[in-house]
Each structure stands twice: as C-alpha cells, then as structure tokens.
Amino acid sequence: MKTIFSILLLLFCGLSYSQTTFSGSVVDDNNQPIPGANIIIVGTSTGVVTDFDGNFSLTTSQSPPFNVQASIVGFETATMEVTSNNQTLNFVLAEGTSLDEVVISASRTPERIFESPVTVERFGLKEIKNTASSDFYDGLENLKGVDINTNSLTFKSINTRGFATFANTRFMQLVDGMDNAAPALNFPLGNLLGMIETDVQSIELLPGAASALYGANAFNGILFMRSKSPFEHSGISAYYKQGITSQEAAGDNDYKDYGIRVAHKFSEKFATKVNFSYLQGTDWVANDTRGKDRTTTFVENNSTRENDIDYDGVNVYGDIATINIKTVADRLASLGRLPNPALANLVPSVNVSRTGYDEADLTDYDAKSIKADWGFYYRPWENDFEIQYVGKIGSGSTVYQGSNRYSIKNFFLQQHKVEIKNDNFFLRGYVTADNAGDSYDMVFTGVNINRQWKSDEVWFGEYTAAFIGGTLAGLDANQAHASARQAADTGRFEPGTPEFQSAFNTVINDPDVLTGSKFRDESKIYHSDANYNFSHLTDFADIQVGGSYRKYVLNSFGSIYTDKLGEIPYSEVGLYTQIQKKFLEDERLKLTASIRYDKSELFDAFFSPRISLGYNLGEDNNHNLRASFQTGFRNPDTQALYIGFNVGSIILLGSAPDNPQRDLRTVSGDDISTTGQGIIGTSFDYDGTGAYNNSFTRTSVAAFAASQNPADLKIANPGIVKPEQVSSYEVGYRGKLDKVIIDFSAYLNQYQDFITTVDVVNPYYGDVQLSQTVPVNGTSTPLAIIAIANSDFQAYRAYTNTTADVNSYGAALGVTTKIFGDYDLGMNYTYAKLDFDRDANPDFQTNFNTPEHKFKASFGNTNLFENFGFNVAWRWSDNYIWEASFATGEVPAYHVLDAQINLRVPSLKSSFKAGASNLLGDEYFTAVGTGFIGSQYYISWTINNL
Template sequence: MKTILPILLLFFCGLSYSQTTITGSVVDNNNQPIPGANVIITETTIGAITDFDGTFSITSQQNPPFTLQASSIGFETTTEEITSSNQKIILILKEGNSLDEVIISASRTPERIFESPVTVERFGLKEIKNTASSDFYDGLENLKGVDINTNSLTFKSINTRGFATFANTRFMQLVDGMDNAAPALNFPLGNLLGMVETDVQSVELLPGAASALYGANAFNGILFMRSKSPFDHSGISAYYKQGITSQEAAGDNDYKDYGIRMAYKFNEKFAAKVNFSYLQGSDWVANDTRGKDRSSTFIKNNSTRQNDIDYDGVNVYGDLVSTNLSTVASNPDFLANLPNPALANLLPSVNVSRTGYYEADLTDYDAKSIKTDWGLYFRPWENDFEIQYVGKIGSGSTVYQGSNRYSIKNFFLQQHKLEIKNDNFFLRGYITADNAGDSYDLVFTGVNINRQWKSDSDWFGQYAGAFIQGTLAGLNANQAHANARTVADTGRFEPGSAQFQNAFNTVINDPDVLTGSKFRDESKIYHADANYNFSHLTDFAEIQVGGSYRQYQLNSFGSIYTDKQGEIPYSEVGVYTQLQKKFLEDERLKLTASIRYDKSELFDAFFSPRLSVGYDLGDDGNHNIRASVQTGFRNPDTQALYIGFNVGPIILLGSAPDNPQRDLRLATTTSAVNTLSPTGATILGTTSYSYDGTGAYNNSFSRSSVTDFAASRNPADLKTANPGIVKPEQVTSLELGYRGKLNKFIVDFSAYLNKYKDFITTVDVVNPFYGNVNLGDLSPDGVTPNAIVAVANQDFQAYRAYTNTTADVNSYGTAIGVSTKILGNYDLGMNYTYAKLDFDRDANPDFQTNFNTPEHKIKASFGNTNVYKNLGFNLAWRWSDNYVWEASFATGEVPAYHVMDAQVNYRVPSLKSTFKIGASNLLADEYFTAVGTGLIGSQYYISWTINNL
C-alpha cells in the first residue's frame, strides 16, 4: 500500500501537469474586441468562443507546440503558434470583405461567396446586430433582389424575382434544414416559426431556381436560417425592445418584443439550449373603402357606398352578397315583401349589394408572436459526429390576406426534428403540424353577421318593396335606392352593441361558411432527407448524393380542402447528385454539375439538371465570372391540388386528379322566364341542384365571357373554358454574373432570364347547372341551348380553377450591388434591381400571373459600427417603383414609395450590453406593398441586448 500510493499521486500529478491552458483575446485591426469569434486548436474540435469582451480560455490535454486558429465572419482567419503552457496571446483579425464570407447553401458545401456558382445573398452576425430595421427578418429587405411584402406587423412574405402573393408557394424557407411552411397553406408564414434573434448565426438567400439540390418548392428562391450551436455559443443572452407603432388610421400604439437564449455546454459530449421570444403590438389598420369590380377584383377608384348600389368595398365585408332586383319577380320569398306583387315590373334590372361592416369592426388588430424552441445535442466521440433533437413551437395572432382577409388568432405551428450528422453527411427527419386555433374569415364574418340579423331574402325583399314605394312617391332612381337601403337596414346590428357582439361570437365559432366563418385545420407534413459528401474519400472531385421524402396529411375538416370524409394523404420523393471540380494549375476554373429526380404520386417524374462554371480572372484572382443554366420545377401546392373553398361569389377548386368529384355541394335556385327562347320556354319554381366540381373542368364557360354575355345578351359572347387538370410547372433559368474587387469597391452583378413551361395559374370559369357548354352541338331547331338558359337565369356556379397556361410566360432581370469604405471606416453600400415580366396580358385576360414586382428598386446603406468609443449607427434607404398588385382578393396599383430606417447603438462592455434606439420608416411616409392591406406606418423603439455573442 505504501508503494502504490506514491505511484498514484505521481500519476495524477502527471495528469495535472499535462494540461495546457491558453488565454487571450481576439481583436480587429483597430484593436476593438471581436465577440463571438471562434478559436480552436487546429486539427481538433477543442476550442472556445470569445465573450463580449473578445476574451477566451482553452484548456487541453495536448502539450505544446500546437497551432491556434481564430476566425470570425467578415474577417480573415489567422493562426498563432503556441509554444508553452499558460501562454497568453492576442489574436488580430484583419477585416475582410463580403466576398470572403463562407456560405453552404449554393452547393450544399462550405465555399466563399466569391466562388459560389450561382447568385447568393448573405446576412451575417454583423448585419443582424446592426440592421436598421426593427428586427433582423425585416432587415433582409435591404438585400439586392429581395422584396418583402408586408401583410401585417408580424407576417411578411419574401419575394425574389417576381411571381408572388402572400401565399408565396414558389419560395422555400429552411430553418436549420427544416421547411417551416405551414402544412395547410404550403408556404412560410414569415418568421412565425422562425428564429429568435439572439440565436441567429447566419441567413443565406438564393434568389433563383434551386430545384436541382432542394426539390420542388425551391422554385423561385430559397432562404436558409442557421442557428448557433450550444457547443460553440454557450451562456445566456437576451434582448428587450420597447416602442410604439404609429399609423394615421390607428394612432400611436405600444409595441414590445423580448427574447432570451440559454445554452450550456456540459462537456465535449453534451450540450443543450432553449430559446423564447414574445412580441406584441397593434397591427396596421386596413381601411381601403374603394370598391372592387366583382368580375375581376380590380379596384374601381370612383366606387363608394354613396354612389354605387352594388358596392363591394376592399376592406368592407358583408357587401359581398348581391342580387339583381329583377329576380324578385320570380322569387316567392322576395315577393312576400312587396307592397303589391303586381308592381314587380317597376324593379330595374340592376345589382344591389347588402350593407357591409368595416374591417376594424370585425377584428381587434392585436398582433402577437410567441416562439420557443429547444435542442439537445450529443457528440458521443467528442468529434464532429453529432446527434440532435430539436423542437420548435410558434403561435401568434395576425391578419392574413389570401383570397379573402383572415383574422389569424392563436394560430399554432410546431416542428420536431431528429438529425444525425458530421462534416460529411446528414440524415434528418422532422414533422410539421399546424392548428388554426381561433382563426376566422373576415369577409364571411361580415356576411353572416348580416344574416344573423336578417336573411338575404328578407333584406332584398324589403329593399325591393321600399324601392317601389319610393318610385310611386315620385323619387328618382338614386333617391329611391337610398330610401330602400335605409328601410332595409333599419334595426341593423351596430358594432359595439350586445346584439352585434353575440352575433359576432356565434359566427366566428361556426365553421360552416353559409352561416359562420371559423377557419379549421390540423394538417401535418412528414419529411426526411439525407446527404453524403464523398470529398474526404476521393481527390478527383467533390461528389455529393442525397434525397428526400415527404408525406402530406391534409385535415381541414372540410373547411378548406375537400376532406369532409377524412384526411387527404399524398407523397413525393426525390434523389440528386452533384459533382464539383476545380481545373487548371491554380484551380481558377470551377465546374459544378447537379441533377435531381423527383416523383409525386400524383404526377409523372421530373429531372432537374444544373450546370455552372466559374472562372477567377486577374493576376491576383480578385475577379470571378460565372454562368449557369438550370431547370427547376414545382409540383402544384396543396391548395392547387385539394382546395375546395367557397369564398362567396366563387369557389376555389383544386385539380388533383381525384379532387373535383370530391367537391360535393347543393344549390337551391329560383329561375326566371327564359326571355331568349323563341318558344317561350319557362323554368319556374324552386329547384335544388346537387353537383360536384367536375363541371368546372369539363363543362364551363370562361367567367369573363359570361360577364360579356350579361351585358350584351348575345350568346355568341360565351366562350368555352374547360381548363385542363393542373400539372407541375417548369422553368429554365439562364444566369450570368460577376463578383470582384475593383480598387476599394466590392462589386456583385447578376443577370437572368427565366422561361416558364406549364405555368401554374388560376382561371375563373362558370359551370351551368344544366345544359352543355358545347353550344354548336346542342342548338337544333333554333331552340336556345339549356346552358345559355342557365347562364341567363344565373343558375350556375362560378369557380376559380387551378390549371396551366399554354401562353408564353418569361421574366428577366438584373441586379448589381456595390460596397466600399469611405472616410476611413464608414461602410457605404448601394444596389439596384431590375425585374420585368414578359407576358401578353391582353391575349390572356383570364389568367393571373401574380408577378407583383416593381420594375425598378434602389437601396442604399451607410453606417459605422464604431464611430467613437463603442458608438455606432446605420442608415438604410430604399425606393420602389410603382407596380400592379394582382391577386384573387384585390387587384390594383401600388404607388412608388421610399423608406428610411435608422438606428444608433452604444456598446457597454462592462455590462456586456448593447443599447440601441431606432426607427423603421423614420420619415413617416405611409405606404403599402399590396392592395388590400393596411398602410405601413412607423415603428420607433429602444432596445437592450445582453451578451449577444
């Protein structure tokens, strides 16, 4: 025992002496500390992240000598030789430029932006911390080629290279590899289930087609958000923002946003983190009272309730319900309200709408976003092999604009991911599930509050009766209509009254669109994908293979989709490979080739190839030119496939091969005398029709031709529609680009041409309840075909059918960004974007492209992170040209606008804090990016961020 004890003591002493501790700091070339810099012992995973003061400490079992490496985004990597234990060093990082920043999205492998084979934008830690916008997600709008369409305070939709409504199904958003699109909607809801600001590591954006590597939905752009690893970024960080939103329509309202990140590295094997954020404010009030054209959704600038008896206000709901007064003569329910049915001939053939409610009467504009996520990270062998579980929950309230306007209340979205990965591969699977919560349709809320008070037949009957009485009393037409509305509206539920509130509560809790407006959904997506990079196994080239599988499970209980009888499942699968190789002695030439195979169970398979070449010019290799050609495709989204949603005057109907027959409905109509028939044929009385959606695709007129017929009463105006069943859309994209350093200027330029095939769109059609639209075969002996009789008597159902256009749809554009430093250390940047649609609208009046993109955009920024002793600032200005916003809810012009955002910040190292005061839309020039939304006002805020490394 006496012999063993000294031996053990010597052994443990040897262990203690074998440990090497290195301390120091990382600073820039102005001797300013760099928080969040990565310091590691080369050829190991042992390292540390610098704290708020730029300091670090590393303890290792490895004895000197060895090499220490320090790196940080936006700086050139440096190394230092460690020769003794307990050495204290200062590592100086020289500031690089944006072209040196490393990305992984363009090729699924780390590479500098400078050598990326396609256009890519990056928003790193420096940009996130110094954004002049109210949050980092809004700051993405300052990137070239990027538009953010503001739906509401908490829901913004990113648009790149055109073709986007708020339901931007052409754009994909990945958060740590997970597609965070809501399953029911099939598009991302901004940052609702995104990331907490203090956990964002980087944001990358590919503005073009990326189907070759990322599949069907990466058709017109893809956004990657990457979070901080708790192994590299441990500790507690938090932020708090307090301010106001200011809008002429809503006044000044409180706004607050706070969040916290907690991460802990237990040892080299296990780490964990938790994030939470909460935002609350008042949404932008939408109060556009201009009327809409019922047949086209175009804004009629001169239409008001006072001068238009068939008024349908943009943000007025309930006036959707309309009828022609002449039909009162054949409707027993209407006739009962006339003073004398024999006087029905005094009613003119004009359409009249019910009186609606303002949007502000039907929603409280409470904007709220609650996000939390957590992760467990395990490295069993203390190297790059990692197993992780991540859970995410997002809930919120906002206003969403689709085919109608919707009050999204307590919408709930969750994701759960299990992933295994190292530097060469990943294998992940995740589930996304949503729940509509207490959401409801604003349009049908107004419609059905009216019906709770008085049925449509009673209201129109009373209106007709009062119109006749006014006419007999000597009133002119305008006076008679005004008097009729006053009489019919007598006793109407007034907003704020107990009767109104009771009706409101009844309607928003009823999912039947005929009587209520509740929005129900509990859909899911199951997704798995994998990738393997063989670069460590071969020197010939970097070769990758991968694939993905996705299963949709739609469940709206029949409120959105045709799933009254049960959930709708369908799936799609894809595999891809990529080869990337550098040529020539100095590897100046880089070739990248990719191809992907995708198959949906509903459609034929597709191949999506991509080929790109890049070459470094100049003696110092500071100029890179690139060219690429790639094809992309997108499968029709869930709504294009399985929607069956009645939005009032029209039914949205998807065209999956099995969907039209699933849309079963019942209509009760009362037909008038067929005045067109030479034989005087008459269809009288109440008739019930049981029908499904198949007629939209095999027995329909175009809606525009029915509108023409209504005005002319000429059957020759009716045109057969019968749109084809929707199929996948394809694009061929050609792109040229240049990146380089010209003296002190960094230049990034790109130009593209997109040619679309089988462009997915919608067409409005009318399906008559009886008769065949093939008029040429059904007009013997001069008898008017029944289909014309049905249209004349308004015995039809209007549909918005999803289909493909055979018309040529092309787009092209260019973008250039220039940045430099002036006056020593001030950052100055400017970019310009040009986008153009090439489509013959006049020849294709029934198709909507929804390009929705300004032709010209200019953006500029100016700032300095350290003007004087930890004081910094940033200004961001952008201007957008006017453009036409085209969508199913409303179509009209968006005027040109310009916006200035600004912030001033001050770092207090002793408190590990940054204080910021800022404003979005500092100049208070209210504007909007889409017709039908509220004008965007200003946000003024102060914030305190602690220990954000």
C-alpha cells in the same frame, strides 16, 4: 502503501501534464475587441467563443505543439501555434470583405461567396447587429434582389425575382434544415416559426431556381436560417425592445419585443439550449373603402357605397352578398307577394349588394408572436459527429390576406426534428403540425353577421319592395335605391351593441361558411432528407448524393380543402447528385453540375439539371465570372391540388385528379330562376367537375351580360393542373477593385406549364357546346344560354396551367466600399420584368407583383468613436400592379428611411440601440388590401449576444 502512493502521484502528475490551458484575446486592426469570434484547435471540433470583451480561455487534453485558429465572419482568419501550457495568444484580425464570407447553401458545401456558382446573399452577425430595421428579419429587405411584402406587423413574406403573393409557394425557407411552411397553406409564414435574434448564426438567401438540390418548393428562391450551436456559443443572452408603432389609421400604440437564449455545454459530449421570445403590438389597420370590380377584383378608385348600389369595398365585408333585384321582383310577383304583378316591371335589371361592416369592426388588430425552441446535442466521440433533437413552437395572432382577409387568432405551429450529422453527411427527419386555433375569415364574418340578423332572401325582398314603393312615390332611381337600403337596413346589428357581439361570437365559432367563418385546420407534414459528401474520400472531385421524402396530411375538416369526409394524404420523393471540379493548373476554373429526380404520387417524375462555370481572373484572383443554366420544377401546392373553398362570389377549386368530384355541394331549387327544366322546387347536388369540362370563361360571361350576344361566350374547360417547369439562364460577376466590391448578376427565366388560376362559369344545366336546346317563344334556345342569362351558374377559380408564353428577366447590381476612412457605404439596384401578353390572356393571373425598379442604399460606421456606431438604410420601390384574388390594383412608388444608433457598454456586456423604421413617416403599402405601413420607433437593450 508507499508504493501505491507513488504510483498515484505519478498518475496525477501525468494527468496534470496532459491538460493544456491557453488564453488570450481577439481584436480588430483598430484594437477593438471582437466578441463572438470562434477559437478552434485546428483539426478538432474543440473550441470556444470570445466573450463580450474579446477574451477567451480554453483547456484541452491535447499536448503542445498544436495550432489554434481564430475566425469570425467579416474578418480574415488567423492561426497561431500553442507551444506551451498557459500560453497567451493575442489575435489581431484584419477586416475582410463580403467576398471572403463562407456560404453553404449554393452547393450544400462550404465555399466562399466569391466562388459560389450562383447568386447568393448573406446576412451575418455583423449585419444583424447593425440593421436599422426594428427586427433582423425585416433587415433582409435591404439585400439586393429581395422584396418583403408586408401582410401585417408580424407576418411578412420574402420574395425574389417576381411572382410574389403572401401565399408564396414558389419560395422556400429553411430553419436549421427544417422547412417552416405551414402544412395547410404550404408556404412560409415569415418568422412566426423562425428564430429569435440572439440565436441567429447566419442567414443565406439563394434567389432563383434551386430545385436541383432542394426540390420542388425551391422554385423561385430559398432562405436559409442557421442557429448558434450550444457547443460554440454557450451562456445566457437576452434582449428587450420597447417602442411604439405609429399609423394614421391606428394612432400611436405600444410595441414590445423580448427574448432570452440559454445554452450550456456540459462537456465536449453534451450540450443543450433553450430560446424564448414574445412580441406584442397593434397591427396595421386596413381601412381601404374603395370598391372592387366583382369580375376582375380590380380596385375602382371612384366606387363608394354612396355612388355604387353594387358596392364591394376592399376592406368592407358582408357586401359580397349581391343579387339582381329584377329576378327578386319577378319571384315576388310569381309568388303573389306584390299587389300587382306588373309592379315588377318598375324594377331595373341591376345588381344590388348588402351593406357591409368595416374590417376594424371585425378584429381587434392585436399582433402577438410567441416563439420557443429547445435542443439537445450529443457528440459521443467528442468530434464533429453529432446527434440532435430540436423542438420548436410558435403561436400568436396576426392578419393574413389570401383569397379573403383572415384574423389569425391563437394559431399554433410546432416542429420536432431528429438529426444525425458530421462534416460529411446528415440524416434528418422532422414533422410540422399546425392548428388554426381561434382564427376566422373576416369576409364571411361580415356576411354571416348580416345573415344572423336577417337572411339574404328577406333583406333583398324588403329592398325590392321598398324600391317599388319609392318609385311609385315619385322618387328617381338614385333616391329609390337610397330609400330601399335604408328600409332594408332598419334594425341592423350595429358594432358595439350586445346584439352585434352575440352574432359575432356565434359566427366566428361556426366553421360552415354558409352560417359562420371559423377557420379550422390540423394538417401535418412529415419530411426526411439525407446528404453525403464524398470529398474526404476522393481527390478527383467533390461529389455529393442525397434525397428526400415528404408526406402531406391535409385536415381542414372541409373548411378549406375537400377533406370533409377525412384526411387527404399524398407524398413526394426526390434524389439528387452533384459534382464539383476545379480545372487548370491554378484551379481558376470551377465546374459545378447537379441533377435531381423528383416524383409525386400524383404526377409523372421530373429531372432537374443544373450546370455552372466559374472562372477567376486577375493576378490575385480578385475577379470571378460565372455562368449557369438550371432547370426547376414546381409541383402544384396543396391549394392548387385540393382546395375547395367558397369565398362568396366564387369557389376556389384545386384540380388534383380526384379533387373536382370531391367538391360536393347542394343547390336549392329556390335558387334556380329558370322554368321548365324539371328542377324547380327541389334541391340537387353537384360537384366541381363542371368547372373543368363544362364551363365558359368568366370574362366572356361578363361580355355576354353586357351584349346579350351568345357569340361572346367562350368555352373555358381548363386542363387539370400539372407541375410547372422553368429554364433559368444566369451570368454574373464578383470582384474587388481597390476598395470597391462589385456583385452583378443577370437572369432570364422561361416557364413551361405555368401554374395559374382561371375564372370560369359552370351553368347548372345545359352544355357549353350549346347542343342542348329547348323551345322558347318558338325559337330553339340553348339551355346553357338560359342558365347564364338567369344567373343559374356557379363561378369557379380553377387551378390549371397556361399554354401562354410566360417569361421573366432581370438584373441586380450591388456595390460596397468604405469612404472617409472607416464609413461603410452600400448601394444596390434591382431590375425585374415580366414578359407576358395580358391582353391575349385576360382570364389568367400571373401574380408577378414585383416593381420593375428598386434601389437601396446604406451608410454607417460600426465604430464612429469608441463603442458607438450608427447605420442608415434607405430604399425606393417603383410603382407596380398587385394582382391577387382578394384585390387587384396599383401599388404606388414609395421610399423608406430606417436609422439606428448603438452603444456598446463592455462593463455591462451590453449593447443599446435606438432606432426607427420608416423614420420619415411616409405611409405606404406593398399589397392592395393590407393596412398602410406606418412607423416604428424603438429602443433596445441586448445582453451578452456573442
């Protein structure tokens, strides 16, 4: 027993000796604690993060001596040696510059921003904590070259280098490697399925084409959001924000936003985390009552319901129902419903629209966002090899503006990812699924509430009869129209009445756009990708290879896509490789070259090469010149391929090879006004093929309506859509001049086969070559002319490619420095220009939607005095034309001031902030049709956010 006891004692002593503990602190050169700094044992993945007071303690099985590294973004890394147990290490980190920050996105490998081969922006923990915006995602707008288009309070769309819509399919957003685009819509939904503020580790933004490494959707830019690892950031952190939103149209309304992060490292092998956040407020009310031109959707500032009988208000819905009342009068006469058929001659050939409802009558503007995610992380060998499962869900209510305005209610998005990775490779697979919940189209809600009360046929019949009666009574045309509308609207369902509410509930639960407005969708994306970096195996160069596979499964039940008979699946695959090599004796010259192969099952394959050169100048290598050429391509998105959506005045039609014939619809013979064609009194089926092989341009049809000259009609017959390509040239400079940091870039983008839409008109009978004729009053008249003259046609917005030259170019300049000692000053300017001949191509929309000039500036001090800081951000945008299918018009120039003050209370491990977005209260908008953006005032309390 004595021998056994001795052996156990020796083992215990041995185990005790093998445990090394060290502790200490991390402060800046002003002796201020640095919370959240990473403390890592060099050569291992063992580490810890400093607490709110900048302190740390770590126990390891490694025996001294070994080196320990302290690092955090914005400061220079420091290394100290541990030589004994219970040693104290006190790190003092010198403040670095933005050029020293490490990014991953530009080359899929860690490198300093200073040496990045292309333009890249970074938004780290320091910027998140000091942003003057009410939300970290909104703070991205202060980056140079970045536009944020505000769709609603909770849904904002990031864009770079032009071609911006809310359906921004040219821009990709990755959250921990997962594309968070909604499967049905095929574009990012802002931060609705993103991250909560206390879990954000870093954000990187790569403007311009990135297809060579990231595939088809990374065509105009890509945003990377990376969360905190529970191995490095464990513990509980939380935040709470309370405030108000203030808007002239909506008044002052409460706003709250709170979230919690719980992460725990059970051992060096296993860790887990859970995040949850909840936001609720009142959305920006949209109340633009200006009328739109029905052909171009351009806003007409002087058009109102009072002076325009064919009024189509921007935020008034139900008035898209329109008809030429002369045709109604002729029909009434032919059916014997007029006392004298000659009375039809009293009716002019003019279009009249039904009376609509204001948007505020059709939605409650409840803005809500609920997000949750969870993850399990396993490191079987206690090193960088990690297996993880991550789940994410997002739900809530918002407003989305696409071809129409949509009230998105109780939507549900979810993602599930499994990933295996280490420092040299990753292999991941994930699924994204969406459910539209109780969402509905507000435009068709207005249309079909009207129809619930009185059919279009009855309403227009009553209007026409009343117009005739008023004319016979001696009223002039304006008076007769006013009298006719009053008569036809008698008994109309008024908002707030039980009849209106009953019709409203019926309509928003009916997915058939002929009778309802419910938005249905249960689509999915299945995605997998992999990457391997051979840099640890070869000294010649850094070489990477990778690939991806994606499968779309569209399922809108026929409400959006042509999937009424079942789901629509299709897939894409891609492979890429990249090589990086440094040259010259001091490795001042860096070459990066990559190429990617992509193949969609619907189109031919594409190769996307990229090559860039970077050269460091100066004795201290403080100046970097870079130049790059890259190509990008963009497969047509889900809507360009398979949409088949009737928005009232026009049908949106995708042109996947099999899609036009999938768009089957029925026309009643009663809707055909011509005679002698053998289809009166019958119904017939037609599909969308005529949009592509038997159509006129919509502008030429409008010209014909005005002139009645058949020579004005122009054949459209657009081609089937195919992938779009871009050749991008970029030069740039990054450097440090004393205390001033400069980052400049300029680019030229040349597009081929630019994907766009063209508005066309397909006659129900007759060919657009005008070869099919019938005798009319002894004259041989083309059937198509008769069809157009009698409005016997269907208008389409067809997806296609333009052969026109589309180019864009621009530049961005950022300057940051410190003034008055320790005050941070940053300024940036962005120039963006579209080179496109609109006059020569009136039927194509480019949707550039970008101001030519933007200027932004920020000023602040993170430590004005002990534990107190402030930041002020100002931005100005030039005026520009917003071009979209819902509404087109000018966005006036605007300027916005955001400001915040903050206080750290180390004893409470807390930070308090008071701030305001749009402090000056000058309301503005970034897109025609959305609500004016008012002000947000808030206070926040953040606990233990390291």
